[in-house]
Amino acid sequence: MTTTTAADVLSLELSEKVLARLATLGAAVPVGTGVPTRSPLSGGTLFELAATDAAGVAAAVQRAAAAQRDWRMVPAPQRGAVVRRLGELLREHKDTLADIVTVETGKIVSEARGEVQEMIDICEYAVGLSRQLWGRTIASERPGHRLSESWHPIGVVGVISAFNFPVAVWAWNTAVALVCGDSVVWKPSELAPLSALGSAALLERALVESGHSPDISQVVLGDRAVGEALVDDSSVALVSATGSVRMGREVGPRVAARFGRTLLELGGNNAAVITPSADLKLVTTGVVFAAAGTAGQRCTSLRRLIVHRSVKEQVLAKLTAAYSRLPIGDPFDSGTLVGPLISAKAGDAFRAAVEAAVGQGGEVLAGGNLVAVDGLSGVFAMPTIVDMPEQAGIVLEETFAPILYVLTYDDFDEAIALNNAVSQGLSAAVFTRDQQEAERFIADDGADTGIANVNIGTSGAEIGGAFGGEKETGGGRESGSDSWKAYMRRSTNTVNYSSALPLAQGVTFLS
Numbered sequence: 001m002t003t004t005t006a007a008d009v010l011s012l013e014l015s016e017k018v019l020a021r022l023a024t025l026g027a028a029v030p031v032g033t034g035v036p037t038r039s040p041l042s043g044g045t046l047f048e049l050a051a052t053d054a055a056g057v058a059a060a061v062q063r064a065a066a067a068q069r070d071w072r073m074v075p076a077p078q079r080g081a082v083v084r085r086l087g088e089l090l091r092e093h094k095d096t097l098a099d100i101v102t103v104e105t106g107k108i109v110s111e112a113r114g115e116v117q118e119m120i121d122i123c124e125y126a127v128g129l130s131r132q133l134w135g136r137t138i139a140s141e142r143p144g145h146r147l148s149e150s151w152h153p154i155g156v157v158g159v160i161s162a163f164n165f166p167v168a169v170w171a172w173n174t175a176v177a178l179v180c181g182d183s184v185v186w187k188p189s190e191l192a193p194l195s196a197l198g199s200a201a202l203l204e205r206a207l208v209e210s211g212h213s214p215d216i217s218q219v220v221l222g223d224r225a226v227g228e229a230l231v232d233d234s235s236v237a238l239v240s241a242t243g244s245v246r247m248g249r250e251v252g253p254r255v256a257a258r259f260g261r262t263l264l265e266l267g268g269n270n271a272a273v274i275t276p277s278a279d280l281k282l283v284t285t286g287v288v289f290a291a292a293g294t295a296g297q298r299c300t301s302l303r304r305l306i307v308h309r310s311v312k313e314q315v316l317a318k319l320t321a322a323y324s325r326l327p328i329g330d331p332f333d334s335g336t337l338v339g340p341l342i343s344a345k346a347g348d349a350f351r352a353a354v355e356a357a358v359g360q361g362g363e364v365l366a367g368g369n370l371v372a373v374d375g376l377s378g379v380f381a382m383p384t385i386v387d388m389p390e391q392a393g394i395v396l397e398e399t400f401a402p403i404l405y406v407l408t409y410d411d412f413d414e415a416i417a418l419n420n421a422v423s424q425g426l427s428a429a430v431f432t433r434d435q436q437e438a439e440r441f442i443a444d445d446g447a448d449t450g451i452a453n454v455n456i457g458t459s460g461a462e463i464g465g466a467f468g469g470e471k472e473t474g475g476g477r478e479s480g481s482d483s484w485k486a487y488m489r490r491s492t493n494t495v496n497y498s499s500a501l502p503l504a505q506g507v508t509f510l511s
């Protein structure tokens, strides 16, 4: 006889909630085996979905490739109209999709809705972009010649996304890829397949309503093997992958071996420098949101605080006071600011990191433990601050949990050196009212990250900028600015409208 635990009852409730939301979104749920769905609220399994096998991945890619051959000929502004419709549907169903995100990832309601808002934002951005896929005209050195460049759809884009932004990252890639004339095959995180099914259902509706093939968007479900099949498929022109550095190290060379393109968004080990002139009110809000928000599970989460010796005591007093008041609990409760970690494994990694930090001479100033939350059976970590004697060992690692390591500096050059002395290069921030320091931080010899902020934390980037980072973060850029260029192929065109054929560089041949 099996006994039903409180966690089982909660898992059942969450299953019902998520299935009702999926029905509202019009999503079919491929029940089967291979992909168990889970919730970090109960820590248990909800129900199981059918995994896509290798043949299924190949078939999905071929369907996407066939559909793309027509899609690429649809004028870009008309492709934009489909993305506009997707944005409208997301607006209409914002809270419904956000609820699924909360069930699957444990994100608090406000952040889950913020994630769907980020999807809406990128749709709107992509609609505008659909009329701005500009090439240039370049001065030719030859008379009667026009030199220009044009941008064309690249083909099938494979999107591999992570659990922490289970839907926004797909939307960044997909909204832009669609207006660029590409089709998309999505392999969502195996920890968040349900929010993927919900999002894809809305896109399918937008496509069908506008008279286009739903095959332009494909979802494949499963673990690593499914990701590998997608990565190795030579019909996938671009693999856009978000995840760990370890994952990127495998994906990068595999795609390169077949001369495919990659766009990699890997780990971060983001720091904020707190200078003597910093506005401490901004520091407190900025640091607490960046370090403890999303339970420290963003790539852009703040992990290192590089604080000037003269303000250290004051800064830490404010931060520890704020940390002691952070409500940890049910992410569906409106008062909660810190929800559960994604899994028991993440809880183990949190504990191991705190232990390692203490072993390396760290002093725990706030948090440090896992806590139980009434009525839920997931794993909850107390947002933690550890004062470290030096930047070494565990501080150099990205632990996906709310742990903030404190480092002390005396001289601004030293602060920049500490900021840059990690292998990742995603996001960095400086809090200062000194203009020289602010400018220096974002100058050529400043922070070496893809995102460098002044008087604002490391996380919570807007979609208008290019998102991504350097070094082991992978070098990719997605979302705004000119990131769209990664989703297109560039063609340089020389047109001779004269009756002579002068050769470039003054070469003479047959004349």
Ligand code: UN1
Binding pocket: 118, 164, 165, 242, 297, 298, 299, 300, 301, 458, 459, 460, 461, 462
């Ligand atoms: C991520 O952490 O994987 O800047 C993406 C932010 C979000 C996106 C983060 N807009 O925090």
